[in-house]
Amino acid sequence: MPTEPPPSPWEFPAPVAWDPDSDLVGLGADLAPGTLLSAYRRGLFPMPTGGRRDPMGWFSPVERGVLPLDGVRVTRSLRRSTRDLEIRVDTACDEVIRACGDPRRAAGWIDDRVHAAYVELHRLGWVHSVEAWRGDRLVGGLYGVAIGGLFAGESMFHRERDASKVALLGLVDLMRDDHAGARLLDTQWQTPHLASLGVVEVPRETYLARLRDALALPLPEAFAGG
Incomplete structure (x- = not known):
């Protein structure tokens, strides 16, 4: 825990x-x-x-990006990609955060301060990475903060087509349990890319109300650390 x-x-x-x-x-x-x-x-x-x-x-x-766990859009090509990649959790969190903060990425915001802060939260058990692997190669992933039923996604990256999307689908699967209806997958903002995957916008007041309910839930088993 x-x-x-x-x-x-x-x-x-x-x-x-x-x-x-x-x-x-x-x-x-x-x-x-x-x-x-x-x-x-x-x-x-x-x-x-x-x-x-x-x-x-x-x-x-003011308008918060949220991905409904029952509203994910999966194209035929993305479904094929899920069969080719393996999902792992917390096996390379530092590498995932570092890849998300690659200074060559456009509009990058993850500097050394942010990297160090989230690596420390990972050490304490609050930050988790969901990773897409092809054999022994990390090809995509995401990381975020898990508190009760909240997963606050921070960033994701890919080194192969669809790899970050496969990681996101893996996260959704990890959150689909008996509490799935009240869990909250926060993406911060809705972008055109995220909207294509099913992310919707909710008003700030709605998000805060859902957050209160989500925080009272237990962690998904994958993030509970046994």
């Missing part, structure tokens, strides 16, 4: 104080494990707003 870190010394603003028209809720704080967990439990996630000297941004999108 995950290890609860010391509580954060930072206090995030309550939703009533959030700008109803802005995804950005606040600036500052740190990326210590307790701060990150406090943020996710409140419906927030961090992203850098500039260079290392600039404050960290904390976001709660």
